Every structure is written in C-alpha cells, then in structure tokens.
Amino acid sequence: MSLHPDIAALLEMIQLGTETGARVPFPQLTPAQARADFEASSPLLDLDPPALAFERKLTLPTRDGAQIAARLYAGQMPNCAAPLPVLLYMHGGGFVVGSLDSHQPLCRGLASDSGAAVLSIGYRLAPEHRFPTAFEDCVDALAWIGREGPAAGLDPRRVAVGGDSAGGTLAAALAIAARDDRALPQPLLQVLAYPGLSPEQISQSYADYGSGYLLERDTVDWFFNHYLRDESDRRDWRFAPLAAPDLSGVAPALMLLPEFDPLIAEGRDYAERLRAAGVAVDLKVYPGMIHEFLRMGNVVPDALRARAEIGATLAELFAQQAGDCHR
Numbered sequence: 029m030s031l032h033p034d035i036a037a038l039l040e041m042i043q044l045g046t047e048t049g050a051r052v053p054f055p056q057l058t059p060a061q062a063r064a065d066f067e068a069s070s071p072l073l074d075l076d077p078p079a080l081a082f083e084r085k086l087t088l089p090t091r092d093g094a095q096i097a098a099r100l101y102a103g104q105m106p107n108c109a110a111p112l113p114v115l116l117y118m119h120g121g122g123f124v125v126g127s128l129d130s131h132q133p134l135c136r137g138l139a140s141d142s143g144a145a146v147l148s149i150g151y152r153l154a155p156e157h158r159f160p161t162a163f164e165d166c167v168d169a170l171a172w173i174g175r176e177g178p179a180a181g182l183d184p185r186r187v188a189v190g191g192d193s194a195g196g197t198l199a200a201a202l203a204i205a206a207r208d209d210r211a212l213p214q215p216l217l218q219v220l221a222y223p224g225l226s227p228e229q230i231s232q233s234y235a236d237y238g239s240g241y242l243l244e245r246d247t248v249d250w251f252f253n254h255y256l257r258d259e260s261d262r263r264d265w266r267f268a269p270l271a272a273p274d275l276s277g278v279a280p281a282l283m284l285l286p287e288f289d290p291l292i293a294e295g296r297d298y299a300e301r302l303r304a305a306g307v308a309v310d311l312k313v314y315p316g317m318i319h320e321f322l323r324m325g326n327v328v329p330d331a332l333r334a335r336a337e338i339g340a341t342l343a344e345l346f347a348q349q350a351g352d353c354h355r
Contacts, residue, residue, distance in 0.1 A: 029287055032316035034328050039242065039318070055250040059124050059155060066125040075325035075332070076133040077140055082106065088149065090168045097150040098169065099128050101139040106181020112145040113186030113346035114177065115219070116170055116202075120193030120320070122251030123154050123162055134192070134323055134335065141339020144346055145182055147173065151198070154255040162255075163266045166198045167205055167212070174213040186346050188217040189279070190338070192322055193243075193291075194251070196223025200269040200298070203278045215279040216345055219338055221322050222284065222291050223298075224248075227268040231293035238290045243319035245290065270294060275301055280308040282341055284334055286317035312337070 031039070045051030054062045082102040087095040106112050115138060119131040128150045139146040151165035170189065177184045189206075191199040196219075203218040229238075229248055238245035256262065265272035281302055285295040292313070299311045314321065314330055324331045 029315040031288060031318070032328055032330065035288075035316060035318055035321070035324075038324075038327055039240065042242065043240070053244065054125075054247050059153075059254060063125045063127070063153075066121060067127065067130055070130040070323065073320075073326055074133040074323045077136045080136055080139055083136075086147075088169050088172045090165055094152070096152060096165050096169070097128060099132070099135070099148045100145060100180070101135050101148070102145040103140060103143060106145060108178065108181050111178060111181050111183035113188075113342075113349070114145040114147055114173060114182045115139075115142065115188045115190055115342060116166075116173060117146050117148045118151060118166055118189075118191035118195035118198040118202075119148065120191065120195045120221075121153075122248070123159075123194045123255040124251050125153070126194070131192075131323070133325065137325075137332070137335045138190075138339055138342075141336050142342035142346070143339075144186075144188075144342055147182070158257050159255050159261050160264070160266050162194075163198060163201055163205075166202050170202060170206065170212050170215075174211070177213070184213040186349050187213045187215050188219060188342055188345070189215045190217075190219030190221070191223070192221035193319065194224060196220040197225065197267070197269065199223070200225060200281075201266045203281075204265060204269060204272055204275070206279070207277045216349060217342065218279045218281045219342075220281055220283045220295070220298075221334075222286055222289050222319050223269075223295065224291055225268060225270045225298045226294040227262040227271050229290070231290075231297075233293035234290040236290075237288050237292075237318075241288045241290070241318050243290055248290070270298055270301065275305040275307060278302070278305075278307055281310070282338065283309060283311045284322065284338070285311070285313050286319060286321050287313060287315050288317065289319045291319065310341070
C-alpha cells in the first residue's frame with residue numbers, strides 16, 4: 029500500500045516547515061520547548077468532541093508522596109450503585125512530552141464510543157522524572173481504581189488499560205505488573221496503539237520508516253536519552269515489554285499498528301510473543317497510516333474509525349463481563 033493522500037500531504041507540509049525553519053525538530057529543542065510545540069500542534073491534528081456529561085479533574089497519590097493530575101471522562105454521572113467500567117489511559121509523547129490536554133479529544137472520544145469511563149492520567153515526565161517513575165505512577169493509578177474506584181462510581185472488576193506510543197508501552201508493562209500482583213485490579217484488555225516495545229531500535233521497519241514518516245529515529249533517541257537513567261534500563265521489561273521473560277497470563281490485547289511506522293515490527297513481534305504465550309491478540313494494521321494517526325481526526329477519517337473500533341471492542345467486553353458478574 030501507499031501512504032494515504034492526506035497523510036502524504038501532512039508529511040510534505042511538515043518537511044517544508046522543517047526546511048524553512050518554521051518547524052524545529054525536537055532534538056534541537058529543550059524538553060520545555062518540545063512540550064510547548066507538542067501542545068500547540070495537537071489541536072490542529074485532532075477533532076475535539078463536545079464535552080461529556082461528566083468530566084472531572086482529579087489528583088491521584090503516588091508511592092513517593094507526590095500527586096499526579098488525572099481526568100475522568102464519562103457519558104453519565106458515575107453511580108456507586110451501578111459503577112461504570114473504566115479504561116485507564118496513558119498518553120503518548122516519548123515519556124517527555126504529551127499531557128492530559130493533548131489527549132483530551134482522544135479520551136473524550138473513547139469514553140463516548142465505549143460507554144465506559146476513561147481515566148486519563150498525567151504521569152510524571154522525563155527528564156525531571158526518569159525511568160521508572162512514569163511506570164510506577166501508572167501502577168499507582170491502577171491501584172487507586174481498586175482502592176477508591178467503588179466510591180467514585182468505577183467498577184474495579186471491569187478495567188482495561190490502554191495508551192498510544194509511549195502510553196502503549198506503559199499499558200503493556202502495566203498488564204505484566206498486574207499479572208504479577210493480584211492485589212491490583214486485573215485488566216480485561218490491554219489496548220496498545222503503536223507502542224514501543226523493544227530494548228533496541230534495530231528492526232527493519234526502523235530502517236524503512238525511521239526518517240520522513242513523522243516519528244524520526246533521532247527523535248526516539250532524544251526521548252530515550254531523557255527518559256532512561258543508563259543503558260541497563262533498556263533491558264528492563266518495564267521499559268521494553270519484549271524483554272519480559274514470560275508473557276503468559278497477561279490480559280488479552282487489542283493492538284493497532286500503522287503500516288508506515290518504525291515501531292510496526294516490534295508491535296508484530298509482541299503480538300507473536302503474546303500468542304505464543306497463549307494470550308489472545310486482536311492485531312489491526314491500518315494501511316497508509318503513520319505513527320500518531322489515532323490523534324489525527326482532522327486529517328484522516330481512519331483515525332475516528334480506529335477510535336470507534338476501540339470503543340466497540342470495549343463496549344462488548346464490558347457488557348459481557350457485566351453479565352458474568354450478575355450470574
């Protein structure tokens with residue numbers, strides 16, 4: 029397949045901006061500058077749905093005594109008597125950029141499409157907070173759902189974890205952590221949108237798509253140089269889930285991979301590892317798409333279709349589990 033024409037036009041515009049100096053690549057910016065650039069560009073790419081009937085700002089405690097910001101989205105007021113299923117969502121951004129704001133359209137859309145609540149968390153970013161802080165914040169957020177969810181009208185028996193890009197990495201690692209700690213709510217599904225999963229970026233897809241397809245190899249290196257404490261962190265499954273020795277017993281996976289993404293090879297490898305471990309995987313490859321396409325509702329209709337597919341999968345799963353709980 030070839031690039032979707034609208035994606036190709038977007039990439040041409042980005043390239044022109046780089047050549048004229050109107051756009052400065054992340055490796056030439058400070059983290060603060062990159063964050064500002066990411067926030068400014070996000071509304072240009074995605075369609076923000078109308079505000080939902082219930083949206084609330086929260087703060088969640090972490091193990092080191094800090095508080096992280098979170099937002100809870102739902103199409104109706106959560107009710108303790110009839111608690112809502114919940115998707116715990118981790119935003120992308122290479123562990124350095126991205127925020128609750130940049131991913132608000134996506135999280136609103138997922139809540140609307142699924143009928144579930146979406147808890148979006150503002151885990152702490154690098155380089156101020158290096159690995160494994162982001163991962164630990166996600167574990168603490170999942171623990172909060174188990175501990176405080178019922179009082180907040182959330183059902184800890186019907187939980188999914190998900191994220192895009194670095195958020196997908198965190199979701200995959202969180203699924204492993206939950207398998208190993210049965211005191212945590214046990215996810216029914218892990219939703220992984222173009223996640224980073226490998227200790228090393230040496231796949232053929234990096235050679236094929238590591239330049240000129242939005243996510244640049246040098247940008248990935250810049251992200252990881254800010255995030256990792258040293259090279260030994262690369263072999264830690266909390267950073268690279270493909271490094272986990274055993275994937276049996278983790279939650280079933282819905283994986284969304286764009287065709288023209290340097291990360292597609294490791295996504296396929298992870299799907300194979302999961303299946304070999306007996307884990308159900310629904311692998312969807314989106315022709316003509318690139319990294320970050322899920323947040324490009326202003327660019328391609330495929331973004332909204334993919335979001336709707338996630339929502340439909342969650343709605344069916346949570347409805348089935350609700351029936352099981354009532355038997």
